[in-house]
Amino acid sequence: MTNPAATSAAPAGLRPHHRFWPRRLPHAITPPATSLWFNLEVSARRYPNKPALVFFDRSTSYRELLEQAERLAAHLHAQGVKAGDRVILFMQNCPQWVVAHYAILRANAVVVPVNPMNRAEELKHYITDPDVKVAIAAADLAGDLLKASAELPEAQRLSHLVVAHYHDAIGPDADIPPAWADWLATRHPLPALAGGTVADWADALACNAVPPVHDRRPEDLSVLPYTSGTTGLPKGCMHTHASIMHNAVAGQLWTGGTHENVALLVVPMFHITGMVVGMHCGVYTGTTLVLMPRWDRELAGRLISQWKVTHWTNIPTMVIDLLASPRFDQYDLSSLVFIGGGGAAMPQAVAQRLFEQFGLRYAEGYGLTETAAPSHNNPADNPKQQCLGIPFLSVDARVVDPDTLQEMPTGEAGEIIIRGPQVFSGYWKRPDATEAAFIDFNGKKYFRSGDLGRVDEDGYFFITDRLKRMINASGFKVWPAEVEALMFKHPAIAEACVISTKDDYRGESVKAVVVLREAAKGQTTEQDIIDWCRENMAVYKAPRVVQFVDALPKSGSGKVMWRLLQEKE
Template identity: 85%
Template sequence: MSLANAAPVAVHVQPRPHHRFWPKRLPHRISPPVTSLWHNLVVSAQRYPDKPALVFFDQQLSYRELQAQAERLAGHLHAQGVRAGDRVVLLMQNCPQWIVAHYAILRANAVVVPVNPMNRAEELKHYITDPDVKVAVCAADLAGDLLKANADLPEAQRLSHLVVAHYHDAIGPQADIPPAWVDWLAKRHPLPALPGGSVADWADALASSHTAPVHDRQPADLCVLPYTSGTTGLPKGCMHTHASIMHNAVACSLWTGGTPENVSLVVVPMFHITGMVVGMHAGIYTGATLVIMPRWDRELAGRQISAWRVTHWSNIPTMVIDLLASPRFDQYDLSSLVFIGGGGAAMPQAVAQRLFDQFSLRYAEGYGLTETAAPSHNNPPDAPKQQCLGIPFLSTDARVVDPETLQEMPVGEAGEIIIRGPSVFAGYWKRPDATEAAFIEFNGEKYFRSGDLGKVDEDGYFFITDRLKRMINASGFKVWPAEVEALMFRHPAIAEACVISTKDAYRGESVKAVVVLRDSARGQTSEQDILDWCRENMAVYKCPRVVQFVDALPKSGSGKVMWRLLQEQEPAA
């Protein structure tokens, strides 16, 4: 599928305050390759055929082998009826097969539909019917839910073919697997049946003698359709082209000082736009070695960084907090790291300071959305500010405007962040109404409305204040939960906190904090202790009126705190 209006956006970069902090080694905008994403793998395989592309526990897959497996799977998919522009579901945790399948779908001139493996059958129906999928590639442990979803659909909308993979097929006998994962990773599931269709085991699909079609994708062709949830309705597919993903793959490599000698820890889920673009596509473009973790485990992460001398680690701040809290942390060697950064939540200042004091690492926070192919903003690695989104990314322009009048806000005043650049998506799949609502004209140019509230300081750095819909209105005072959470994290007993609104007969809404205490503080710190501390450390209207202790905060597959779930559960509480 070609998107005629999705040609690369030429953003003329006017001098802005943040340019004083711009990495001196980089231009303000780049001209990425005008080839498909598949071509990135071909080039790296030609340059570094025997170099490890993927590491999974005790096994390695070279660039030559990665390309060959993707070619064979592409031939199998083509033989099963996958044609140019067709959408193919990809449903797995992080593993080598996920990357092979992703590039195989691209090689077959088709479109990847990456799906969160935490979704259950009722949710999975939408990912079959909305993108009109007929073929899926999934992990064996997830096939049951996918087939259950498929069986509940009208016959005309059902899958016609399924490729099933087992994680343990990519693991060797010396694998250092966390004990809790042994049964999950080692279990062999029988090959399921697909009524009215066919099923292939991964090994049989790769043994296919079918030839892949001629690869003909151009920059404006659709390549991936990741889904994003909004404040209302079902998830919407974000139409990304080879050009939009290519831009940020190249830009992320340049921004982080990428070289073919990079060794990256890929633990952010690759179904998520950050893991896909920053973890996988940037690494394959660079010719790096990707050390893959199927899920987060702090001890495994510590061992992997130490053993493989990991140089680059993009993550969710909660992962860093967890690793630093490990009782075995002194056994791990992080001295090889030259870049560490991430997004999804603010990095607590105390944790960022520890990284710098102990390892001379400056944690570089970034910001982006599924609609912007991950980063639209990033902190300059040499001049980051803490708890800050950073500055507009390569080739990107961003502003803060009044959500109602769409007039640009003065320095320091909050408004909605709007974004323009070559990585911005082409629109929402089958949703012209939502696409139209997502864009505005500003200074004669088309900008994407992020739905996030932020502000810009005098240096041109952007700071989040909150989601447009998340504000708490307490007796007319506007309370931004992210700000209260950042303040609460300074309390020595608090490990994590999520702030939501609770009904208040007098104030309309009041502030509630759902708190996870540090192990050392459990039984020693009371809810009243937290309330008293808050009253001493923040404006009274921001202070939580209610504190609830929990053992853990709910998190999404990408590691973000699911504040909406807590908010929805609050009336019952």
């Protein structure tokens, strides 16, 4: 599917991938020198009556989105949220998530997006590490957040919580999947916050105080998304208004975006891809965002058909699932002009079917929380399959020997390093980790991705392996060290080693090899451990398989030899 006109040698000074560069685009851009809040203000002035958000059968115009965000910002300010303060945002995709995100930015504060799958034990870290005092949560998730807060020392607890219900954003004729009916319809009583206050969403939006003067500059912090790693607890990635702004603008340009776009937003917005490529890119452009709170293939098919969706960024497993629906022939995907995503490789057969049936070339991309989503993307006109793509707008990426830091020859594997305006400023309160994450290459600072890859003769990047120990389950990154740390809290577990196991649907799943304490042997089953893990950690992290062993293999220094267990698996 390559363009024959793009196969001549690259001119001097250009990289090989520039031969395949979309001809309509520059190699680098100058993003607006404004805050992210300003993007919403501009779109609301330009398209006041245009649907900004669609949720089931109800739409929210750009004017309404702006007004709601300003009122919630005033409420946050009245509750003592000051410039630079961090505020937790804890809910599934819904209109309130977008309102809350922009309200936090409007209040000159910093958004801490938290995965709604996290449980109380995990949530403590998201309160204490960023020193959060105020949170905005969905009513069905508030209990875990309040439990986490109550178990902390008094000085570290939350002082205020705003609670929202999904069904407040849904109209009377919503076409809701039957399995979600109770989840979306249940009205939870307003909870109590020990030593603090709680406001219902409607009451918070009734605030008629004046929000503070908005004074954020491009270099100020805007978002603090957390990413796990090879050791210990998740780390906050410091993103400025400028780093997020770059990829919001670049994403719109790369996918041929206009203000007439209609985008299906089902990738979770707590995740950097959904937040930046979905929401920020859409609001900057003036797109209509069709929101899904979770994945459901039949609902996705109906929404694409009904709203004439033009752009859909996803995880390949979603496309595989939709194409496998027995009702697939009832859906109309003819409106789609762009489809792409990442998190896992798109199978060749599925990509071929998309092209033959709809003329769509699936464009895979690659990025990390640290790079504000894409650092690489396949050109829509010249994609290669099972490929990360080429370095994105304004990005320089290389493959180097992880030990010597010398650039590797074409086709040889090494660590992918990345430089560009969308790269984060560093890890929150972790100067040691920040220093380790960057290297000096050719006199410039590059971010170490931790992924091993190679570059072909055309300048396209491919993943070959992971330098870091990580499991990729349907695009969700699972860090074994974090799962192990949580498992050690189980009273029956003496030792645990987490590895990946093959999964036909998810690609990989989590397996725990466990040594039980003597007193627990014969008393605790593998299923007991699995059930406990599902209670105490996000479901995608929880081991699906547990194997009991008498001892874990260890090196001479006493370290668990996880790689040996992985190779056996």
